[in-house]
Amino acid sequence: MILVNGEDHACLDAHDRGLAYGDGVFRTLRSEAGEPLWWADHYAKLRADCAALALDCPAEDILRGEVGRVAVGVSGVVKILVTRGSGTRGYLPARGAATRVVMASPLPPHAVPGAPIDVRARWCRLRLARQPRLAGVKHLNRLENVLARAEWDDPEIFEGLLCDDADVVVGGVMSNVFWIRAGELFTPDLGACGVAGVARARVLRAAARLGLRARIERLPAAAILAADEVMICNSLIGVRRVARLEDKTWMPAGWTATLNAALYEDLV
Amino acid sequence: MILVNGEDHACLDAHDRGLAYGDGVFRTLRSEAGEPLWWADHYAKLRADCAALALDCPAEDILRGEVGRVAVGVSGVVKILVTRGSGTRGYLPARGAATRVVMASPLPPHAVPGAPIDVRARWCRLRLARQPRLAGVKHLNRLENVLARAEWDDPEIFEGLLCDDADVVVGGVMSNVFWIRAGELFTPDLGACGVAGVARARVLRAAARLGLRARIERLPAAAILAADEVMICNSLIGVRRVARLEDKTWMPAGWTATLNAALYEDLV
Numbered sequence: 001m002i003l004v005n006g007e008d009h010a011c012l013d014a015h016d017r018g019l020a021y022g023d024g025v026f027r028t029l030r031s032e033a034g035e036p037l038w039w040a041d042h043y044a045k046l047r048a049d050c051a052a053l054a055l056d057c058p059a060e061d062i063l064r065g066e067v068g069r070v071a072v073g074v075s076g077v078v079k080i081l082v083t084r085g086s087g088t089r090g091y092l093p094a095r096g097a098a099t100r101v102v103m104a105s106p107l108p109p110h111a112v113p114g115a116p117i118d119v120r121a122r123w124c125r126l127r128l129a130r131q132p133r134l135a136g137v138k139h140l141n142r143l144e145n146v147l148a149r150a151e152w153d154d155p156e157i158f159e160g161l162l163c164d165d166a167d168v169v170v171g172g173v174m175s176n177v178f179w180i181r182a183g184e185l186f187t188p189d190l191g192a193c194g195v196a197g198v199a200r201a202r203v204l205r206a207a208a209r210l211g212l213r214a215r216i217e218r219l220p221a222a223a224i225l226a227a228d229e230v231m232i233c234n235s236l237i238g239v240r241r242v243a244r245l246e247d248k249t250w251m252p253a254g255w256t257a258t259l260n261a262a263l264y265e266d267l268v
Numbered sequence: 269m270i271l272v273n274g275e276d277h278a279c280l281d282a283h284d285r286g287l288a289y290g291d292g293v294f295r296t297l298r299s300e301a302g303e304p305l306w307w308a309d310h311y312a313k314l315r316a317d318c319a320a321l322a323l324d325c326p327a328e329d330i331l332r333g334e335v336g337r338v339a340v341g342v343s344g345v346v347k348i349l350v351t352r353g354s355g356t357r358g359y360l361p362a363r364g365a366a367t368r369v370v371m372a373s374p375l376p377p378h379a380v381p382g383a384p385i386d387v388r389a390r391w392c393r394l395r396l397a398r399q400p401r402l403a404g405v406k407h408l409n410r411l412e413n414v415l416a417r418a419e420w421d422d423p424e425i426f427e428g429l430l431c432d433d434a435d436v437v438v439g440g441v442m443s444n445v446f447w448i449r450a451g452e453l454f455t456p457d458l459g460a461c462g463v464a465g466v467a468r469a470r471v472l473r474a475a476a477r478l479g480l481r482a483r484i485e486r487l488p489a490a491a492i493l494a495a496d497e498v499m500i501c502n503s504l505i506g507v508r509r510v511a512r513l514e515d516k517t518w519m520p521a522g523w524t525a526t527l528n529a530a531l532y533e534d535l536v
Contacts, residue, residue, distance in 0.1 A: 011281055011282060103282060129461075133415055
């Protein structure tokens, strides 16, 4: 089922600014037997991302109701899009008239329960451009991710890691990256580019609960190679261990299971 | 009328990658009594932009036929979008199954015949991020343009000029920029960001015919302030003279009319 502004449509106005300009934001979340996982976090992030683009965020009760309608009984993926709606032609944004799209789909194979915790990654050649005005926001301008993901089709490679044009590590094509080095947790600063995902925020909160010092920094690719354990995360896959990155391999150091378990503790 | 893959729909699949990721390109062109202006140039640019994203470009005869259907008898704007279609969820692009959308709308007031040739411009605060992989391409990731256009709502300001994050001039929010200095024509190099429009290419060809030396360079904002005449152009407005930029004003030096007339000469 696809709901467009609450109506059971499968289609969208071709004038919508989400299509014309990517003028909108989105959320991808997991539902378990119809229940959206980490709903409060996802709604808070949607609200923050809407604010970053001066978009009207749909009211929580309306959106939660629509998520319930598309996800009823389903364990799968729920995707929410909020766009600036169908305004007049031209770049000038008009306030109001946001479009919301809520849809459900099955879990992709790599996210089903029992999928391997250990994954293989590669470096992407594409360098992310630095745009502080859009950094961290999960907006609909994702051509860089598409180009980066197109760099490989080997199904053995689970994720591609990206640097910005200063060769600073940003994250994965579809995930955020973390690593442990000498008992400290590192993750890239996303002030210049990248998406600050809900799973990343939950890992950082989990680290605080565990007494694990977290360092959010701009670091080169070499910092990852020197790590004791490297992890990626997102709302569909939880935390996975990067067992191999190009020719570099790591033995498990135990952090992935700890952080993945903590990710699902709802203490907040 | 809105044609989606040749059918008279007003709506689009909500799974389309054009909406999900801005995974597509577009063209905005002018039609005069149903006839698309500069068709050969627009189709060539669409084809080049599709190639830059490894998108399948619709065949020229099919697209030209659809433009004729939406523009029949109309003097207005024709917009063409080509997206990567409705693939599977996730960033990995699948080949084939492109979606094409062709639609017509009335000319905006600033583009109707008789609109003033002299316009006023401002500098935008937003700095364009540099992404060589997407530079020049008129793709659907246009949030920077939306944010830049949102910086002003004074209807007296026709256009905002943009620099990249190295403070190098790139162009206007909806136009390309040119200037004359000491008998030479200058326009920004678009190897790092910006859209290389069809009108820009036609101005450069016109300059060659007129024996006007064109210099395509990375230059700071100060270079514009030192110009003898500053112009902006796009396919809807032709060439317009920037009579005022913030507090700086210019008297006409005659180049705008010359280049605008040359723009409409179909010698190629």
